[in-house]
Amino acid sequence: MKAIVLSAVGGTDQLVHQDFADPAPGPGQVRVELEAAALNHRDVWIRRGLYAGITLPVILGSDGVGTVDQVGEGVDVSLIGQRFWINPSLAWGDRKDVPDYKTWRILGLPDQGTYAEKIVVDSAQLEPCPSDWKAEDAAALPLAGLTxxxxxxxxxxxxxxxxxxxxxxxxxxxxxxxxxxxxxxxxxxxxxxxxxxxxxxxxxxxxxxxxxxxxxxxxxxxxxxxxxxxxxxxxxxxxxxxxxxxxxxxxxxxxxxxxxxxxxxxxxxxxxxxxxxxxxxxTTMGNRSEFRAMLKFYIERGLRPQVYRVFDLSEAGSAHDLMESGEQAGKIVLKIKG
Ligand SMILES: NC(=O)c1ccc[n+]([C@@H]2O[C@H](COP(=O)([O-])OP(=O)(O)OC[C@H]3O[C@@H](n4cnc5c(N)ncnc54)[C@H](OP(=O)(O)O)[C@@H]3O)[C@@H](O)[C@H]2O)c1
Missing domain, CATH: 3.90.180.10 (Medium-chain alcohol dehydrogenases, catalytic domain)
Structure with a gap:
């Protein structure tokens, strides 16, 4: 697959559009063919080396929407072909007030993120995305909406x-x-x-x-x-x-x-x-019930996030330049498919 791979921290030239091995779902996991991803300021902090626990190479990106194309052992095969949002708050744990800091992670470091054609996540991270949502609107929502x-x-x-x-x-x-x-x-x-x-x-x-x-x-x-x-x-x-x-x-x-x-x-x-x-x-991000409540809020009220500009996946560097300029009003999106 093609992905934006960060192999060294630094300028936007470090966001390289290159071939990367197709990920395969393990037990309890699914592979999602992504339609679009979105930027968060976290991605810029990581790229510049201003974030804790950076491990390289990494595919950045916490926001994504797409269709399941493979499932791992123990996962319902009927998920294949269905469209989902990915909850970027990974392994939050059982408490509602705070995450379990021993397990909790944000998608897109250390786990490989959404600036890619495909991604593997636990099936518990998926939430159904209605077909009337444009890919760029849907991709803009998860991390920022949850937070x-x-x-x-x-x-x-x-x-x-x-x-x-x-x-x-x-x-x-x-x-x-x-x-x-x-x-x-x-x-x-x-x-x-x-x-x-x-x-x-x-x-x-x-x-x-x-x-x-x-x-x-x-x-x-x-x-x-x-x-x-x-x-x-x-x-x-x-x-x-x-x-x-x-x-x-x-x-x-x-x-x-x-x-x-x-x-x-x-x-x-x-x-x-x-x-x-x-x-x-x-406050930081949120748990699964808050993610679901946020999606319900947007869906039931017919709201859509404000998308400022859409770039092709290969233009991730320009998208980061824009975010660093502070010119944007709303979300910056990377279109991956279609
Ligand atoms: N804890 C979490 O879960 C969580 C989640 C998401 C983001 N964050 C953090 O929240 C921050 C924003 O993230 P984002 O993705 O929304 O970034 P973003 O889209 O790049 O927005 C950053 C905005 O910060 C505003 N800003 C800059 N200096 C300011 C100041 N002195 N006073 C008031 N506002 C100022 C600017 O608003 P104007 O353009 O209107 O001037 C700018 O557009 C980042 O530091 C990010 O790391 C944390």
């Missing part, structure tokens, strides 16, 4: 009518948090480095937005949202933004973080955290 769903509903305990502030709305996960919060009856506000992305977010149902490049964006956001501040903030920027969000949310509100794009937070105002009784919550 946004858990951040908003499980960790954030969001309820209809609450206000939610989502940082960096150009991001893949942020876009899905916006879609889900709007669809579930939230009053949603966003931040971005780009006024165009803020305008797009308003068209997608946000009530307002602020540009986080402006020094006084917290003040602007507070005035825009009114009252005591938002009930929930959802963030992957990390860094100083964490401190800013503790400042912004209402007393007793929640800051839910799933990333540290801008690094660690050097001067956290701890007094504000306890005095305001703020819930500072971490």
């Amino acid at each position: 946004a769903y858990r951040a908003l509903f499980t960790r954030g305990q969001f309820e209809a009518g609450q206000s939610v502030f989502i940082t960096g709305i150009g991001g893949g996960v942020s876009q899905m948090a916006l879609q889900m919060a709007v669809a579930a009856g939230g009053k949603v506000y966003v931040s971005s480095s780009s006024d165009t992305k803020l305008e797009n977010a308003r068209r997608a149902g946000a009530l307002g937005g602020v540009n986080y490049r402006q020094a006084d964006w917290v003040k602007t956001a507070r005035e825009m949202i009114g009252g005591e501040g938002p009930d929930i903030a959802i963030d992957s920027a990390g860094g100083k933004t964490i401190d800013d969000l503790i400042d912004l949310v209402r007393p007793g509100g929640s800051v839910v973080n799933y990333g540290q794009t801008t690094g660690t937070c050097p001067n956290l105002e701890v007094r504000r955290l306890f005095w305001k009784q703020v819930n500072l919550l971490g």
